[in-house]
Amino acid sequence: MEKKIQRVAMLYDFYGKLLTRKQQEILSYYYEHDLSLGEIAEEFGVSRQAVHDILKRGEKILEGYEEKLQLVNKFTSERDKLNQVLALIEGFEENDPLKEQIREIVNQIVQIQHE
Amino acid sequence: MEKKIQRVAMLYDFYGKLLTRKQQEILSYYYEHDLSLGEIAEEFGVSRQAVHDILKRGEKILEGYEEKLQLVNKFTSERDKLNQVLALIEGFEENDPLKEQIREIVNQIVQIQHE
Numbered sequence: 303m304e305k306k307i308q309r310v311a312m313l314y315d316f317y318g319k320l321l322t323r324k325q326q327e328i329l330s331y332y333y334e335h336d337l338s339l340g341e342i343a344e345e346f347g348v349s350r351q352a353v354h355d356i357l358k359r360g361e362k363i364l365e366g367y368e369e370k371l372q373l374v375n376k377f378t379s380e381r382d383k384l385n386q387v388l389a390l391i392e393g394f395e396e397n398d399p400l401k402e403q404i405r406e407i408v409n410q411i412v413q414i415q416h417e
Numbered sequence: 418m419e420k421k422i423q424r425v426a427m428l429y430d431f432y433g434k435l436l437t438r439k440q441q442e443i444l445s446y447y448y449e450h451d452l453s454l455g456e457i458a459e460e461f462g463v464s465r466q467a468v469h470d471i472l473k474r475g476e477k478i479l480e481g482y483e484e485k486l487q488l489v490n491k492f493t494s495e496r497d498k499l500n501q502v503l504a505l506i507e508g509f510e511e512n513d514p515l516k517e518q519i520r521e522i523v524n525q526i527v528q529i530q531h532e
Contacts, residue, residue, distance in 0.1 A: 319485040370434040373488075376529050383526045387502070390518055403505055404519075411498045414491050 307333060313364035316373045325360040332357055377415060384408050422448060428479035431488045440475040447472055492530060499523050 311333040318326055331337040331345070332353075339357075343350045368374055387408055394401040426448040433441055446452040446460070447468075454472075458465045483489055502523055509516040 317486075320482075367435075371432075372532070376532065379529045380526055383522050383529070386522050387519055390515055390522070393515060400505055400508060404502055407498050407501050407505075411495055414494045414498070417487070417491065 310361050310364065312374050313361070313368055316377070317364050317367040317371075320367060321360055321363060325356060325363070328353060328356045329360045380415070381412075384411060425476050425479065427489050428476070428483055431492070432479050432482040432486075435482060436475055436478060440471060440478070443468060443471045444475045495530070496527075499526060 310329070314329050314333055318329065321329065328342055328346070331342045332339075337345070339350045339353050342353045346353070388405065391401050391404050425444070429444050429448055433444065436444065443457055443461070446457045447454075452460070454465045454468050457468045461468070503520065506516050506519050
């Protein structure tokens with residue numbers, strides 16, 4: 303279940319902006335802010351079943367985008383590669399200025415991915 | 418005009434899979450295979466105006482996705498950073514095995530982005 307939540311939270315991170323405002327709000331409450339179905343239902347003045355349906359529908363839309371664009375998949379592969387670069391430059395002499403410069407650029411790439 | 422074509426071709430590269438099959442085919446003919454409006458119209462048995470309208474509509478959809486997801490923008494920034502890494506490792510000793518290893522990983526990242 304924890305894995306499922308992480309997966310949807312990541313999909314939401316990449317494709318959330320493609321959902322409707324209402325879908326975004328409800329998925330954000332559930333997956334990012336950890337509210338329960340009951341709490342969200344109360345917040346929106348709808349039934350728990352309605353919240354459940356919107357979550358399921360939203361997840362399906364997000365998975366549909368991932369199926370086509372594979373952004374989460376690519377991001378994960380890229381992140382692995384960037385970590386390999388960081389591991390390699392650990393092998394440099396401690397006072398090698400290139401070490402700090404490359405580390406800095408890799409961190410900038412990670413930031414770009416998170417904007 | 419050349420710039421406009423490059424721009425739409427890049428948007429198509431990132432978001433084309435989110436278009437309908439027909440939009441994909443027509444945009445691909447025009448932006449990737451460089452066919453004229455007249456040639457595409459003949460191929461599909463429709464008017465040049467219809468082809469023109471589908472192209473405009475498709476471009477607008479692609480720009481809409483970019484406005485929300487910024488994939489082209491992020492890709493361009495990331496590519497700049499990766500090139501900076503490549504430029505920095507040029508400063509290594511020629512026989513430094515780390516140079517080749519880092520270059521290889523950077524190339525793998527570029528490949529992931531193009532998958």
